[in-house]
Amino acid sequence: MIEIARADPGSGWCYALGAGHQITLASYWPADVQAVAFGPRGEFIAPHNFARTGKALKVDDGWLVDGEFPFGSGVPYSTHFLLTIAASGSDAADDSVTLLLERAEYEVLDDWSGAFGMKASGSNAVRVSGVVVPDARAIIRGFDDTDATSTVGSRLHDDPLYFGRTDGYHYAGLAAVIVGTARAAFDEFERIVTTSMSANIRGAGKADDPVYQEVLGGALASIDSAETLALASAGSYVRAARRAVRSGETFTALDASRMAGLARTAGALATAAIDEMFVYAGTLNVSDGTRMQRYFRDSSMFRTHGRQLPRSSASQLARDYFADSSVA
Known part of the structure; x- marks a missing residue:
């Protein structure tokens, strides 16, 4: 994905x-x-x-x-x-x-x-x-029954993947998309940096300019972190579903919210990296028809999705945290 x-x-x-x-x-x-x-x-x-x-x-x-x-x-x-x-x-x-x-x-x-x-x-x-x-x-x-320890699918296919909690796995798929978008923006930013001259250091390319090095390195670290979180979110779903099906352990609302939190944080890191690369790409490289403008618009659209709004999602995680008897 x-x-x-x-x-x-x-x-x-x-x-x-x-x-x-x-x-x-x-x-x-x-x-x-x-x-x-x-x-x-x-x-x-x-x-x-x-x-x-x-x-x-x-x-x-x-x-x-x-x-x-x-x-x-x-x-x-x-x-x-x-x-x-x-x-x-x-x-x-x-x-x-x-x-x-x-x-x-x-x-x-x-x-x-x-x-x-x-x-x-x-x-x-x-x-x-x-x-x-x-x-x-x-x-x-x-x-999406929070009391279930199996579903039609987990029994039929003998696979915990089909435990079905959409509030657990849905967000990881969205995170994968924006991580891929950030990878694409990084590819384009790297092309710009390695083929353009610096305005800060006479006779030097942007690849030799500490300012652009910092932006590129910071973006790469953020995108790598975002990918790690997206994969961790998906892995958390599989492990929680396996525990529910194999051991009868409840797949709680808090479990699902924490998985969503991992994925949303991945999205926040990826979109922030895209934002900074867009700014430092330069005006000529963000005009109509450019890859960087398109990636910025795609990233901006991602952030308007209702399940990506940071304040509402953080509030839901807090409510599930306080409501969970295991943390009382």
Whole structure:
């Protein structure tokens, strides 16, 4: 994932949030539904939208959905669409339901062309027009259950990877994308530094200027640290899921928040490195059409994602920390 994003950040985002939800499908839906969804080629690409508005209405043969849902990253190439939405008209009225929609059941809107960055992410909106999703493709209760010690997928595939806690693994995928973006920005900054003359030291290249050496070295250290944290976040998920499945140890909300914290810190280090390289790249190297401008715009777009906002995420980590009985 890091290398895909290094080649093209938007494509990396599109891939991460499209293909990455194979884990969600394989964790929660029964074997027959998974077999149909993956198909004979094992191809499953689906964004997962957590709807802020609207409801799914329980009807006799499934769940009736009607509405538009923005930011379906990966949806232009999708085979399916995952939608978590408030449930209505059932005994689970206070819960949400997660629905698996097939490609013929939703429309991809052409509304992503004006994005500031991540233009290749395919984060188009999705329209669902009066579709009834069968009960077999609906998960209500048990999704991201903090008391679970196994899931359909961990039992079916005999693999803790499919324990399914999206609040544990989702952030690591996003961190991988921005780490790849930072690697790409570093590649471009290195090209600039090694092919440009310094304005500070007469007759010297920027590679021999201590100012640019400090910026380049600092960026490399930050990006290396960000990658280490992103991988640590993913590894923490696997270890916690393994403990839950093999030993019955609870995968707590605090566990998930700390994994998210690792990934968000990776993002903060990577975006800060991109910011500084952008500044020191020089005006000629950040004009329209340049790689560095594109990486800066992609990084800026990454920071607007709701799950990357530092203050709200830090507050959630603190709440989970104080609520966890093991630290009381």
